[in-house]
Amino acid sequence: MKPFTVHRGRVAPLDRVNVDTDQIIPKQFLKRIERTGFGQFVFYDWRFGADGTKNPDFVLHEPRYEGASILVAGKNFGCGSSREHAVWALADFGFRAVISSSFADIFANNSTKNGFLAVRLSEDEVAQLMQRAQDIDDYQLTIDLEQCEVRDAKGFRAKFSVDEFIRHCLLNGLDDIGLTLQHEAEIAAYETQHPAPSALKAS
Amino acid sequence: MAQKKTLFEKIWNAHLVAQPAGRSPILYIDLHLVHEVTSPQAFDGLRAAGRKVRQPLRTVATVDHNIPTEPRGTPITDLIAAKQISALQLSCKEFGIRLFDMDSPDQGIVHVIGPELGLTQPGMTIVCGDSHTSTHGAFGALAFGIGTSEVEHVLATQCLAQQTPKTMKIDVRGRLAEGVTAKDLALGIIGQIGTDGATGHVIEYAGPAVRALSMEGRMTLCNMSIEAGARAGMVAPDETTIAYVKGKRFAPKNAEWEKAVAHWHSLPSDEGATFDKVVEIDGAQLCPFVTWGTNPGMVAPVTGRVPEVKGLAESDRRAAELALQYMGLEPGKRIEDIGIDRVFIGSCTNSRIEDLRAAARVAKGHHVSKKVRAMVVPGSQTVKRTAEQEGLHRIFQDAGFEWRESGCSMCLGMNPDILQPGERCASTSNRNFEGRQGRGGRTHLVSPMMAAAAAIAGHFTDIRNWKYQ
Numbered sequence: 001m002k003p004f005t006v007h008r009g010r011v012a013p014l015d016r017v018n019v020d021t022d023q024i025i026p027k028q029f030l031k032r033i034e035r036t037g038f039g040q041f042v043f044y045d046w047r048f049g050a051d052g053t054k055n056p057d058f059v060l061h062e063p064r065y066e067g068a069s070i071l072v073a074g075k076n077f078g079c080g081s082s083r084e085h086a087v088w089a090l091a092d093f094g095f096r097a098v099i100s101s102s103f104a105d106i107f108a109n110n111s112t113k114n115g116f117l118a119v120r121l122s123e124d125e126v127a128q129l130m131q132r133a134q135d136i137d138d139y140q141l142t143i144d145l146e147q148c149e150v151r152d153a154k155g156f157r158a159k160f161s162v163d164e165f166i167r168h169c170l171l172n173g174l175d176d177i178g179l180t181l182q183h184e185a186e187i188a189a190y191e192t193q194h195p196a197p198s199a200l201k202a203s
Numbered sequence: 204m205a206q207k208k209t210l211f212e213k214i215w216n217a218h219l220v221a222q223p224a225g226r227s228p229i230l231y232i233d234l235h236l237v238h239e240v241t242s243p244q245a246f247d248g249l250r251a252a253g254r255k256v257r258q259p260l261r262t263v264a265t266v267d268h269n270i271p272t273e274p275r276g277t278p279i280t281d282l283i284a285a286k287q288i289s290a291l292q293l294s295c296k297e298f299g300i301r302l303f304d305m306d307s308p309d310q311g312i313v314h315v316i317g318p319e320l321g322l323t324q325p326g327m328t329i330v331c332g333d334s335h336t337s338t339h340g341a342f343g344a345l346a347f348g349i350g351t352s353e354v355e356h357v358l359a360t361q362c363l364a365q366q367t368p369k370t371m372k373i374d375v376r377g378r379l380a381e382g383v384t385a386k387d388l389a390l391g392i393i394g395q396i397g398t399d400g401a402t403g404h405v406i407e408y409a410g411p412a413v414r415a416l417s418m419e420g421r422m423t424l425c426n427m428s429i430e431a432g433a434r435a436g437m438v439a440p441d442e443t444t445i446a447y448v449k450g451k452r453f454a455p456k457n458a459e460w461e462k463a464v465a466h467w468h469s470l471p472s473d474e475g476a477t478f479d480k481v482v483e484i485d486g487a488q489l490c491p492f493v494t495w496g497t498n499p500g501m502v503a504p505v506t507g508r509v510p511e512v513k514g515l516a517e518s519d520r521r522a523a524e525l526a527l528q529y530m531g532l533e534p535g536k537r538i539e540d541i542g543i544d545r546v547f548i549g550s551c552t553n554s555r556i557e558d559l560r561a562a563a564r565v566a567k568g569h570h571v572s573k574k575v576r577a578m579v580v581p582g583s584q585t586v587k588r589t590a591e592q593e594g595l596h597r598i599f600q601d602a603g604f605e606w607r608e609s610g611c612s613m614c615l616g617m618n619p620d621i622l623q624p625g626e627r628c629a630s631t632s633n634r635n636f637e638g639r640q641g642r643g644g645r646t647h648l649v650s651p652m653m654a655a656a657a658a659i660a661g662h663f664t665d666i667r668n669w670k671y672q
Contacts, residue, residue, distance in 0.1 A: 017522050018398055018498050022636040027617045031269055031283040033243035033290045045638050050624060074518055076399040080636060082334040084350035102399055105434050106334060106348055113352035163366055165226040180229055180360045186221040187362060190231050196260040199453045
């Protein structure tokens with residue numbers, strides 16, 4: 001996993017609440033068996049018309065937000081389907097982080113497995129960032145996972161909290177399967193006490 | 204005296220393999236359900252790392268999400284979908300995993316076949332790369348959806364590192380009235396607490412209205428927990444649960460059965476156990492619901508109207524305006540005046556035999572409105588066979604409904620079953636998100652009875668006034 005330490009980048013505002021994973025990556029793109037190449041389909045139905053033409057009004061198509069790597073969005077971001085393709089699509093499109101006042105649990109979990117940051121700030125702080133991203137040209141933020149802080153060059157500074165272990169994994173880009181397998185002895189002991197039920201063994 | 208524990212805490216504690224200092228607890232997973240859409244990248248991850256599936260016996264796979272519901276044997280014309288199915292077949296063979304394939308008499312939606320095969324049992328930890336895994340909580344299991352990286356993690360380790368969720372009790376007093384179903388209860392709850400009302404929590408549904416539900420009803424209720432943002436939903440096991448599991452193919456037998464039942468009786472939350480949050484609902488006050496917007500919390504009584512948006516807080520008002528614009532509705536419109544083009548009876552929420560019986564009872568002797576195309580998609584081959592033995596398929600077909608093969612179908616429209624732009628659908632599924640059932644499609648979530656009645660009337664109608672034939 002790609003480590004996340006400090007990231008500075010352009011901010012794009014997505015001023016909607018309850019952005020569900022069906023919007024982030026519509027179902028017709030879930031049939032691929034690869035983990036890559038989903039960026040072209042991110043927010044597909046909002047970015048493109050039914051005939052495949054680009055919707056110039058969608059925020060990510062405004063030239064001023066081109067190359068944005070930080071998305072600011074309304075509450076309950078990533079709700080709905082468990083599809084990790086949503087995180088893959090955002091990351092593949094070029095985002096390193098989403099800032100919102102709340103995230104759906106599975107989306108937040110999936111983010112941490114991909115070196116992608118779901119940063120939770122207060123509703124008030126998110127509203128401020130949304131406003132700045134709309135008002136200021138080439139608005140940039142720094143997300144500092146070492147300090148657990150989001151800041152800009154114009155005086156905005158907010159702390160965020162993240163589970164200490166998840167932070168450790170993100171900072172170091174650790175593979176958590178490897179970490180769990182460090183407990184091989186405990187897993188094996190548990191399995192000795194709790195063998196697979198005999199009914200599962202019958203064909 | 205020992206500390207009083209909730210159902211959730213009992214299961215969680217019994218599955219802790221390790222609690223490393225400064226890390227998330229490591230939880231053992233009893234049953235891992237796998238389907239074609241969220242697993243291929245996980246199997247590839249195993250291959251890349253040279254890992255095996257740790258417990259193939261505890262891993263069970265089926266195909267459900269992208270398969271056609273045309274008669275089996277019809278070639279799959281979507282080549283990318285076909286490739287995804289064949290990837291699962293190859294992975295199951297390579298790693299020694301039991302697969303209920305397209306041609307299996309046990310194939311079906313993963314959350315329908317787990318329970319009906321007796322794989323799902325009280326006290327278990329169950330995961331699947333699908334958010335509606337919460338369904339299995341109906342049995343008093345801790346069951347939750349995971350992403351593909353976690354699918355790989357469970358395949359490799361049979362464990363998951365998980366932060367401990369909070370607990371929420373939803374206490375449903377009174378009894379649901381005739382015509383008010385578990386689906387209406389679920390929609391009523393989400394309408395009250397919101398689509399993020401239970402984020403970070405595991406819900407335990409309790410109270411007389413929940414106790415009175417059948418296993419099918421409890422599955423519908425727990426299924427929709429994720430739509431309130433919950434990590435999982437659960438109902439404590441009781442005699443209804445035990446009677447359902449008994450005799451199922453993968454249920455414990457003989458001495459193991461006796462031992463299991465004794466264990467299951469110890470699972471319900473202790474009297475006086477505390478929850479992080481408690482919500483009370485008056486079940487007797489609930490009515491049949493219809494969603495009007497683009498998330499399951501945007502819900503109105505069938506006797507009500509599309510709500511006014513003026514009084515709402517800024518972000519909610521804009522969300523409601525966008526939803527109404529997408530849905531092609533105006534505030535103040537009577538729900539019963541909303542006409543429909545399509546009806547979908549199916550999905551992991553409402554495609555079990557009891558759902559089909561309820562819908563068939565409504566449809567019997569009537570005919571689907573001329574302007575409506577209606578389809579019934581049984582949740583599994585077993586549900587389909589049972590329904591056909593009971594003659595339900597004839598009732599549906601005589602009434603003008605299409606009777607199809609089992610799968611997820613138009614719940615998410617990954618297969619050819621989709622809405623056309625602008626089409627309005629009464630659907631027994633779980634999500635009314637923009638484009639969920641097809642780009643530009645407009646989904647209204649309802650119970651199976653309400654969907655059947657809407658198919659016949661051509662618009663929403665209060666099932667409590669239905670003229671049964």
